[in-house]
Amino acid sequence: MNKKEVIVLQDLLGTNKKIAAEIRGELERRGILAVNLLSSPGAGKTALLEQIAMRLKTRAKMAVIEGDIETELDAERIRAKGVPAWQITTGGACHLEAKMIAKVLPGVDPDIDFLFIENVGNLVCPASYELGEHLRCVLLSTPEGDDKPKKYPKAFTTSDLLVLTKADLLPHLPFDVEKAKTEALELNPKLKIFVTSAVTGQGLDELLDYFWAMHQELQSSHA
Amino acid sequence: MNKKEVIVLQDLLGTNKKIAAEIRGELERRGILAVNLLSSPGAGKTALLEQIAMRLKTRAKMAVIEGDIETELDAERIRAKGVPAWQITTGGACHLEAKMIAKVLPGVDPDIDFLFIENVGNLVCPASYELGEHLRCVLLSTPEGDDKPKKYPKAFTTSDLLVLTKADLLPHLPFDVEKAKTEALELNPKLKIFVTSAVTGQGLDELLDYFWAMHQELQSSHA
Numbered sequence: 001m002n003k004k005e006v007i008v009l010q011d012l013l014g015t016n017k018k019i020a021a022e023i024r025g026e027l028e029r030r031g032i033l034a035v036n037l038l039s040s041p042g043a044g045k046t047a048l049l050e051q052i053a054m055r056l057k058t059r060a061k062m063a064v065i066e067g068d069i070e071t072e073l074d075a076e077r078i079r080a081k082g083v084p085a086w087q088i089t090t091g092g093a094c095h096l097e098a099k100m101i102a103k104v105l106p107g108v109d110p111d112i113d114f115l116f117i118e119n120v121g122n123l124v125c126p127a128s129y130e131l132g133e134h135l136r137c138v139l140l141s142t143p144e145g146d147d148k149p150k151k152y153p154k155a156f157t158t159s160d161l162l163v164l165t166k167a168d169l170l171p172h173l174p175f176d177v178e179k180a181k182t183e184a185l186e187l188n189p190k191l192k193i194f195v196t197s198a199v200t201g202q203g204l205d206e207l208l209d210y211f212w213a214m215h216q217e218l219q220s221s222h223a
Numbered sequence: 224m225n226k227k228e229v230i231v232l233q234d235l236l237g238t239n240k241k242i243a244a245e246i247r248g249e250l251e252r253r254g255i256l257a258v259n260l261l262s263s264p265g266a267g268k269t270a271l272l273e274q275i276a277m278r279l280k281t282r283a284k285m286a287v288i289e290g291d292i293e294t295e296l297d298a299e300r301i302r303a304k305g306v307p308a309w310q311i312t313t314g315g316a317c318h319l320e321a322k323m324i325a326k327v328l329p330g331v332d333p334d335i336d337f338l339f340i341e342n343v344g345n346l347v348c349p350a351s352y353e354l355g356e357h358l359r360c361v362l363l364s365t366p367e368g369d370d371k372p373k374k375y376p377k378a379f380t381t382s383d384l385l386v387l388t389k390a391d392l393l394p395h396l397p398f399d400v401e402k403a404k405t406e407a408l409e410l411n412p413k414l415k416i417f418v419t420s421a422v423t424g425q426g427l428d429e430l431l432d433y434f435w436a437m438h439q440e441l442q443s444s445h446a
Binding site for chain 1 (some may be wrong): 228229231233235263264265267291292294296315317343344346348364367368370371373374375376377389391392395414423
């Protein structure tokens with residue numbers, strides 16, 4: 001990058017950080033835990049949210065903000081599970097920014113417990129933009145390969161959770177779960193790791209319990 | 224984007240296009256066909272190149288330029304097949320740019336027939352940057368889902384070939400090959416589509432024949 005490009009990028013990231021902090025504060029006042037989901041295209045973010053929607057239904061209220069370059073397909077899938085969803089189509093932009101979330105937020109029910117934000121499918125750019133989330137959750141699907149943490153480090157170093165998805169496909173793939181875990185933890189020793197499948201349900205209750213515990217913590221620290 | 228951001232981006236794309244045209248001209252003078260491979264992380268770009276290396280060996284000379292955020296892993300895999308490979312690590316940048324290729328090119332054997340460029344794993348950003356290629360080839364792996372062309376259109380509208388990869392996993396997935404083909408062709412009726420597997424070898428000879436025919440065409444038009 002040349003000097004002019006660097007200055008423009010710094011301005012943009014600085015402004016984004018400020019808006020993200022405002023969003024985080026507003027959500028905390030409302031007692032809402034926000035989770036930002038990051039991954040490659042097709043790693044199973046929407047399938048995970050469908051499973052979360054079905055499991056949370058009886059004990060909590062949630063909403064979803066969907067980020068995509070084009071189409072309303074993902075928001076429609078979430079709404080079909082009885083959960084309110086807002087679609088942000090970026091029209092080409094490779095990541096969500098805090099200002100896009102700020103625009104949608106006034107329409108979101110203030111009484112929900114969880115706000116899930118599904119970022120644009122991209123393992124690179126979204127890692128640089130806070131959206132006001134309390135937890136950042138990177139998904140890695142088994143067909144992508146166990147070498148991805150080392151090759152795309154920022155998504156893993158900036159996340160709180162790593163959710164390995166499509167564990168049901170493991171018998172058909174050369175993916176080494178222990179290698180992926182070890183290399184991800186070398187990058188970020190604080191990562192909580194869950195091995196999951198939206199097909200068999202593996203690991204989803206554990207993940208939900210973790211989200212629930214984080215929500216309780218948020219509420220008690222802001223009571 | 225604000226006005227300042229738009230101007231910086233336009234400058235950058237304009238400069239990139241100019242350098243890409245120079246690279247394309249230089250490669251044509253040498254009789255080299257360049258192919259730019261685009262896809263999500265883990266769609267199988269390196270596995271495809273390993274298969275191409277093994278199949279081309281007896282009838283042509285090739286070289287590979289690997290683009291990654293971090294690590295030299297992919298270049299090492301290619302070199303293990305006896306093919307010269309250059310690794311560009313972008314250190315965070317989400318796509319290759321023509322100037323990065325221009326820097327590597329003087330070291331590449333001028334007598335090769337094919338130059339394959341493996342872009343950073345990202346289905347969004349690389350679509351906006353020409354690298355001097357003659358053919359742009361987007362890969363879509365079956366585990367990613369058949370809805371991806373509509374959701375990430377630019378990679379499909381700007382490509383010459385669509386290579387569906389990991390066809391061996393189809394029995395375990397809800398992926399509809401005809402739907403993916405139809406929706407990709409709706410976006411770009413000129414797309415050549417190949418259904419492949421690096422595990423079973425499906426579709427690879429057809430793909431190689433196509434690359435070979437394009438190489439012959441390039442040589443005869445610049446003879």
